[in-house]
Amino acid sequence: MSLPGKRDSFGSKFGIIAAAAGSAVGLGNIWKFPYITGQNGGGAFLLIYLLCVLLLGVPVMISEFTIGRSGKRNVFGSFKSLAPDSPWYFVGIMGVVAAFVILSFYSAVAGWTLEYIVKSLTIGFGNQSTGELSKAFSSFLAHPLRPVIWQLLFMLLTALIVVGGIKNGIERYNKFLMPILVFFLLLLCVRSVTLPGSEKGLSFLFKPDFSRVNIKTILFAMGQAFFSLSLGMGALITYASYFRKTDNLGRTAMTVSLADTMIAILAGVVIFPAVFSFNIEPTAGPSLVFITLPEIFSHLPLGNLFGLVFFILLAVAALTSTVSVLEVVVAYFSEELGISRKKATVLASVSISILGIFASLSFGPLSSFKLFGKSIFDLLDFIASNILLPGGGLLIVIFVGWYLNGKFVLNEVSNSGELKVKYFPVYLFIVRFIAPVAIAAIFIYSVFYGSLG
Ligand code: TRP
Numbered sequence: 001m002s003l004p005g006k007r008d009s010f011g012s013k014f015g016i017i018a019a020a021a022g023s024a025v026g027l028g029n030i031w032k033f034p035y036i037t038g039q040n041g042g043g044a045f046l047l048i049y050l051l052c053v054l055l056l057g058v059p060v061m062i063s064e065f066t067i068g069r070s071g072k073r074n075v076f077g078s079f080k081s082l083a084p085d086s087p088w089y090f091v092g093i094m095g096v097v098a099a100f101v102i103l104s105f106y107s108a109v110a111g112w113t114l115e116y117i118v119k120s121l122t123i124g125f126g127n128q129s130t131g132e133l134s135k136a137f138s139s140f141l142a143h144p145l146r147p148v149i150w151q152l153l154f155m156l157l158t159a160l161i162v163v164g165g166i167k168n169g170i171e172r173y174n175k176f177l178m179p180i181l182v183f184f185l186l187l188l189c190v191r192s193v194t195l196p197g198s199e200k201g202l203s204f205l206f207k208p209d210f211s212r213v214n215i216k217t218i219l220f221a222m223g224q225a226f227f228s229l230s231l232g233m234g235a236l237i238t239y240a241s242y243f244r245k246t247d248n249l250g251r252t253a254m255t256v257s258l259a260d261t262m263i264a265i266l267a268g269v270v271i272f273p274a275v276f277s278f279n280i281e282p283t284a285g286p287s288l289v290f291i292t293l294p295e296i297f298s299h300l301p302l303g304n305l306f307g308l309v310f311f312i313l314l315a316v317a318a319l320t321s322t323v324s325v326l327e328v329v330v331a332y333f334s335e336e337l338g339i340s341r342k343k344a345t346v347l348a349s350v351s352i353s354i355l356g357i358f359a360s361l362s363f364g365p366l367s368s369f370k371l372f373g374k375s376i377f378d379l380l381d382f383i384a385s386n387i388l389l390p391g392g393g394l395l396i397v398i399f400v401g402w403y404l405n406g407k408f409v410l411n412e413v414s415n416s417g418e419l420k421v422k423y424f425p426v427y428l429f430i431v432r433f434i435a436p437v438a439i440a441a442i443f444i445y446s447v448f449y450g451s452l453g
Pocket of ligand 1: 023024025026027028029102226227228229230231232233235321322324325389
């Protein structure tokens, strides 16, 4: 089944952090987090989100790392090697399916960022009213070819990185792209907080207003924490299978979660002060980044330059995430079908792109085609974000908390006793009792009551 010979691995601590944070930091942080925060009351949502990351996100991430590094294979193979002769490999299959589905719609939105990079370089955003900007966005989406071409180009970029392998592809590009991302983000933060009237935006983001909080807000925050940290489908199981025996799983999970959360907050610091400074409603929803922000760029001195920086930032964030999702499928194909990485990359990216084209076209020529009352894009998003990710996350914590032996897990997170893991009892308690209940709540709610975002 698996290929004989030496498995690729990461070469440095920074490479691991950059790659795992690269997976986590994506459209979820810079596109979704600000608009979900905007719609759910700002500061209060942020506070609940932080609790979800700490109490749920970090333990689930450690669990994924544990499965991957001890399983030493792709997500399917890792379950198969840790639980031979049992149906647990099914969780691995779910992960591969989730990766396939997520990439098909995620690459569509990622492609839009390329259109907007070109827009900032060519016609720019100047002198256009909100009506015009919003019409430009919807006519771009309705175009039968443009979004598809950008999406395919984005898939090609992703495939070119993945085909290079771990050390020479994924690690190398993340080490280079993540610092650029942080630099661009800080640059935009400085611009935004120095706008007149920016304090209102900051107080919206940081001052909690608990009157807007209800059970739905909490479930939303948990769902968003899951998606943002790339949990639930084995992206981090796959990456962890390339970690070295000396890497500290607990510390890596903390660092990556902290980085992901900081970047989401900084994205909020870029967006809300600007939104308030120009008296725009912060609750615009998914169009916040593609209509509201261009409106701000159109009024700003050097607006096209800041627009360019912003959309490059968004594209880079998306690219380091799509790479991690494609790697799940590529590792599975190459190890389980016994084919070369090159063949596996072509097979995975072509087949995902075919499904992806339908996701893209569902904003245009296929917009009237509905299944279960949803467009193809929304249906794929729903299946992945509301069923496969929470379902996978639930099974992952049950697997680590109840199927694997506690001593085995301790041995893995402590690097065979090399590290002192003081928090271990707390970790085990969360993974056994708190996480399954919390994730089951998100799962049930999101399956029965529709989209959590
Ligand atoms: N976390 C990424 C984001 O915030 C998206 C992503 C990458 C993802 N890999 C994932 C989401 C795996 C869920 C599962 O945009």
